[in-house]
Amino acid sequence: MDQAEKLRSMVKSQEGATKEPAKRLARVITVTSGKGGVGKSSIAINLAMQFRKKGKSVIIFDADFGLANIEVMFGAIPKYNLADMIFRGKGFKDIIVEGPEGIGFISGGSGINGLGNMNREQVQYLVYKLKELETLADIIIIDTGAGISDSVLEFVASSGEVILVTTPEPTSITDSYALLKALNARESFDAEICKIKVIANRVLNYDEGKNLFSKLEVVVTKFLNINLSFLGVIPMDMNMSKSIMQQKPVTMAYPNSAGAKAIERITEGLLENKEAEGPKRNSLARAVANIIKNGFKSK
Numbered sequence: 001m002d003q004a005e006k007l008r009s010m011v012k013s014q015e016g017a018t019k020e021p022a023k024r025l026a027r028v029i030t031v032t033s034g035k036g037g038v039g040k041s042s043i044a045i046n047l048a049m050q051f052r053k054k055g056k057s058v059i060i061f062d063a064d065f066g067l068a069n070i071e072v073m074f075g076a077i078p079k080y081n082l083a084d085m086i087f088r089g090k091g092f093k094d095i096i097v098e099g100p101e102g103i104g105f106i107s108g109g110s111g112i113n114g115l116g117n118m119n120r121e122q123v124q125y126l127v128y129k130l131k132e133l134e135t136l137a138d139i140i141i142i143d144t145g146a147g148i149s150d151s152v153l154e155f156v157a158s159s160g161e162v163i164l165v166t167t168p169e170p171t172s173i174t175d176s177y178a179l180l181k182a183l184n185a186r187e188s189f190d191a192e193i194c195k196i197k198v199i200a201n202r203v204l205n206y207d208e209g210k211n212l213f214s215k216l217e218v219v220v221t222k223f224l225n226i227n228l229s230f231l232g233v234i235p236m237d238m239n240m241s242k243s244i245m246q247q248k249p250v251t252m253a254y255p256n257s258a259g260a261k262a263i264e265r266i267t268e269g270l271l272e273n274k275e276a277e278g279p280k281r282n283s284l285a286r287a288v289a290n291i292i293k294n295g296f297k298s299k
């Protein structure tokens with residue numbers, strides 16, 4: 001058995017081991033984009049706030065290992081991150097910090113970069129812990145970095161539900177297409193399981209957002225085996241950037257602003273969407289397991 005095979009069988013046996021008793025798994029929503037700076041983190045945080053308002057427990061997992069942007073927007077800096085759990089024996093109670101409204105927040109830190117160097121026991125432990133995490137909240141929102149790095153694609157491919165954020169800038173549309181193309185080519189991606197929902201952010205009006213979606217949909221339907229759905233628009237709203245300066249989500253600082261209202265409508269749409277209530281997979285655990293496997297493969 002090579003190392004990748006060993007890992008696969010290890011992850012499989014883990015899956016079997018945790019099958020009973022069946023626990024309720026979180027709905028995992030991954031927020032991503034082709035281009036950077038389009039509003040992923042703002043959307044992740046404000047969706048979390050809106051889900052909280054509807055009585056859901058929420059954890060945000062910051063898988064953007066570059067900049068600590070959720071931390072800044074949240075005004076809650078975690079003392080420990082995922083790497084501290086894997087390598088230094090910290091538990092969820094140490095690495096989950098509580099932000100506004102009791103939203104949990106976990107920083108991936110530089111943990112994922114070190115995943116390829118983990119030994120067998122560490123991998124086992126991480127996958128096991130991530131499965132546990134998926135029983136701790138109703139909803140887990142993963143905020144990814146932009147672009148088509150392996151780890152972003154793996155988080156996206158492993159999620160049942162993906163929010164793709166795009167804006168009217170021409171490069172944002174082409175970068176969204178590039179991300180979907182890379183995703184489509186990925187072994188672990190299954191268009192039947194992974195539903196991709198588009199938000200048009202920073203638009204002037206609904207029509208601009210809808211047109212933006214239609215443009216993307218035309219090329220995606222023509223060239224890729226992916227179905228997109230339209231989740232809605234968020235208008236250009238200066239309150240969104242103002243609230244960041246105040247380190248508060250716009251939903252909290254300006255609850256009646258156009259941006260906050262748009263995110264509220266999007267959240268309601270997501271909650272009405274019954275398809276997401278279907279069979280769940282341990283998506284976080286799967287993502288990390290796949291990142292590790294691919295890391296081993298490419299060595």
Ligand SMILES: Nc1ncnc2c1ncn2[C@@H]1O[C@H](COP(=O)(O)OP(=O)(O)OP(=O)(O)O)[C@@H](O)[C@H]1O
Nearest residue numbers: 036037038039040041042146202235236237240241
């Ligand atoms: N609808 C909006 N109207 C006005 N400004 C917005 C809107 N959405 C996001 N912004 C602003 O755009 C900037 C980038 O947003 P954000 O950091 O959420 O993007 P990101 O996609 O997470 O970026 P990165 O790729 O760097 O992680 C922020 O200053 C934010 O306030």
Ligand SMILES: [Mg+2]
Nearest residue numbers: 040041064069
């Ligand atoms: Mg971000």
